[in-house]
Amino acid sequence: AERTLVLVKPDGVRRGLVGEVLRRVESKGYTLVALEMRTADGELLGAHYAEHEGKPFFGPLVEFMASGPVVAVVVEGHRAIEGFRSLAGSTDPTSAAPGTIRGDLGRDWGVAVTQNLVHGSDSPESAAREIGLWFPGLAPA
Numbered sequence: 001a002e003r004t005l006v007l008v009k010p011d012g013v014r015r016g017l018v019g020e021v022l023r024r025v026e027s028k029g030y031t032l033v034a035l036e037m038r039t040a041d042g043e044l045l046g047a048h049y050a051e052h053e054g055k056p057f058f059g060p061l062v063e064f065m066a067s068g069p070v071v072a073v074v075v076e077g078h079r080a081i082e083g084f085r086s087l088a089g090s091t092d093p094t095s096a097a098p099g100t101i102r103g104d105l106g107r108d109w110g111v112a113v114t115q116n117l118v119h120g121s122d123s124p125e126s127a128a129r130e131i132g133l134w135f136p137g138l139a140p141a
């Protein structure tokens with residue numbers, strides 16, 4: 001089975017949507033392998049979002065992600081990476097399809113698309129890298 005890193009971002013935690021996100025993940029049939037709530041620091045977030053360094057939204061994104069606790073979850077299941085991205089919906093919550101986490105629960109609060117409730121790894125390579133960053137002690141699958 002494949003693993004992916006899911007984050008409930010600070011907006012999701014503040015709005016009380018942790019249970020709703022996890023309910024959708026579990027209802028889909030995926031397994032929660034590890035779970036932790038923490039407030040991430042700039043070092044972790046800089047590494048997590050290294051591919052976006054230098055982009056105009058990088059600073060605001062890291063600042064937002066450090067603004068409160070996130071819930072980090074390792075999710076496992078057949079094709080879980082693609083499956084969770086499908087559950088999450090497209091990046092911009094205004095245009096994300098109804099039925100998805102971002103489409104059902106998110107909207108543009110006047111802060112571009114930075115606050116979009118969740119993160120999910122986008123490839124097996126990113127998943128391995130991100131799981132290593134957030135859960136350095138976790139035994140490999």
Ligand code: ATP
Pocket residue numbers: 057061090091112113114115116118119120121122
């Ligand atoms: P994630 O990787 O978090 O699941 P994603 O793959 O849909 O999201 P990416 O393009 O990888 O989106 O961007 C990572 C995150 O950066 C987005 O989820 C969003 O929070 C933020 N972001 C992306 N593009 C913009 C933008 N143009 N303006 C502001 N924030 C952005």
